[in-house]
Amino acid sequence: MIKNKFTITITDINGSRHFYLNQIIKKIVLYVVAFIFLFLIFSGFYIKYLDSKLSDISTKREELLAKSKELELANAQMQKNVEEKAKQYAAIEDKIASFEEALGLEAENNLTITDRLDNLKLTNEQQIGILGQIPNGWPIENKGVTGNFGWREHPLLKRREFHPGIDLRAAIGTPIYAPASGVVEFSGYSDNGYGYNVILL
Known part of the structure; x- marks a missing residue:
């Protein structure tokens, strides 16, 4: 071995x-x-x-x-919120600009919105004057509407025509009041179907 x-x-x-x-x-x-x-x-x-x-x-x-x-x-x-806020800001600026124009104020872009809003504070007389230029209410006591604004069938001519006003139901001699302050453009009798009428601007 x-x-x-x-x-x-x-x-x-x-x-x-x-x-x-x-x-x-x-x-x-x-x-x-x-x-x-x-x-x-x-x-x-x-x-x-x-x-x-x-x-x-x-x-x-x-x-x-x-x-x-x-x-x-x-x-x-966040981007969506920023865009929405920007749109809201632009809309507010547009409204402020329209108010400034209505009051005869010059738009000052160097001022903040808060300052511009402070400039828009109205006195009681200014508020009454502005509100008085906005139509509010009925020119007569409301007894109903007989003809609406828009397209309709003419009650006499029986054809489709555009109706540029609203017809109110009233008795003869009913007093008529202007729903807002304005300047009289026409006062007298009209041959176009209105009869005696007053046009305010």
Whole structure:
């Protein structure tokens, strides 16, 4: 048996040691198997660690995507609100400008809206004057409407015509009052079917 094996002799100050080649091979194989076993164990733990890290990264990525979507929606809503406020601001400026024009005030663009509104504060006399120019109520006691404004069949000509006014029911001699202050443009008898009438501007 021994002559079929290689013997390695190591001699030092402590003496000689003999190693058979088959023993060395066994140790090498044992070391290799142990290394592979430890490598597999380490690889398993490392793969598990990487998988956990990858899962965390994936979760954080989803959270960032959701947050980004929320920010996009919030930004879009904010932009919409800004546009709506800008439209409201422009509408307010237009109304203020129309009031300033009605009162004969010059529009001062360097003033804030608050200052311009302060300039629009009216005295009682101004309020009465403005409200008096707005038609309000009926010119006679309301007894009903006999002809509405718009297209209708003419009561005498029996054809479709546009009626530019409103006919009110009233007895002969009923007093008529102007529903607002104005300037008399015409007063007298008209041959166009209105009879005696007064036109106010």
